[in-house]
Amino acid sequence: MTETFFAVEILEPFVSKWMFIELAHASRIVGRDRLWVFNVRRECEAEVLASIASRVERMSIVSLGEELSKEFNTLVLDPSASQPLSPRDFTGRTLVVVGGIMGDHPPRGRTRRELTEKLTGRCLERSIGRGQFTIDGAIYVAYKVSRGATLEELSVRNGLRLKHGDVEVYLPYSYPVERGSVVISEEEVRYILEELEEDEARATREGKLPSVC
Numbered sequence: 001m002t003e004t005f006f007a008v009e010i011l012e013p014f015v016s017k018w019m020f021i022e023l024a025h026a027s028r029i030v031g032r033d034r035l036w037v038f039n040v041r042r043e044c045e046a047e048v049l050a051s052i053a054s055r056v057e058r059m060s061i062v063s064l065g066e067e068l069s070k071e072f073n074t075l076v077l078d079p080s081a082s083q084p085l086s087p088r089d090f091t092g093r094t095l096v097v098v099g100g101i102m103g104d105h106p107p108r109g110r111t112r113r114e115l116t117e118k119l120t121g122r123c124l125e126r127s128i129g130r131g132q133f134t135i136d137g138a139i140y141v142a143y144k145v146s147r148g149a150t151l152e153e154l155s156v157r158n159g160l161r162l163k164h165g166d167v168e169v170y171l172p173y174s175y176p177v178e179r180g181s182v183v184i185s186e187e188e189v190r191y192i193l194e195e196l197e198e199d200e201a202r203a204t205r206e207g208k209l210p211s212v213c
Contacts, residue, residue, distance in 0.1 A: 012101065018192070029143055035139075039058075061115075077096065105173075132174060169193060
């Protein structure tokens with residue numbers, strides 16, 4: 001019997017509202033009890049994340065790599081990995097590790113440099129495609145594969161254009177598609193189109209991090 005958990009290693013200096021929205025969506029996809037978050041730098045962020053994840057740690061998952069490798073079949077999702085993720089990778093207790101990155105474009109290879117290389121020898125590297133997926137999108141794909149779907153059976157859209165009135169935003173990332181619709185939460189679309197610009201302007205005015213807390 002297989003049992004799968006999903007861990008996000010925060011690789012940004014703080015958890016923004018945008019990141020939290022993606023993490024909350026991932027929690028709804030896999031269930032709060034199967035979502036873990038590591039490398040949370042601020043106590044208030046850890047408190048907020050506890051509402052959507054069953055395990056929240058200030059420490060990096062890298063520091064637990066050896067311990068986790070004894071308990072789990074650990075898979076790191078890395079776009080530069082040579083081997084694609086497969087249902088065969090999910091054996092026994094499996095932990096899927098995702099880099100918590102808020103979209104560098106073009107990608108800078110941060111998952112490999114800041115996560116995969118540090119877990120070498122204690123995990124398997126797997127790719128879900130060359131495109132740069134969102135946090136929740138990557139977890140959605142891994143969740144589907146853990147339940148028997150192959151990557152070839154899953155549809156993906158590269159690039160997404162959002163529009164509301166005079167506001168138009170292009171997101172140059174890869175998104176899973178389910179039943180003809182891109183897998184993105186309504187809350188995220190609303191935030192990007194209606195709140196993001198003001199949040200960033202407020203953070204600049206007040207000289208503080210645009211953190212979720």
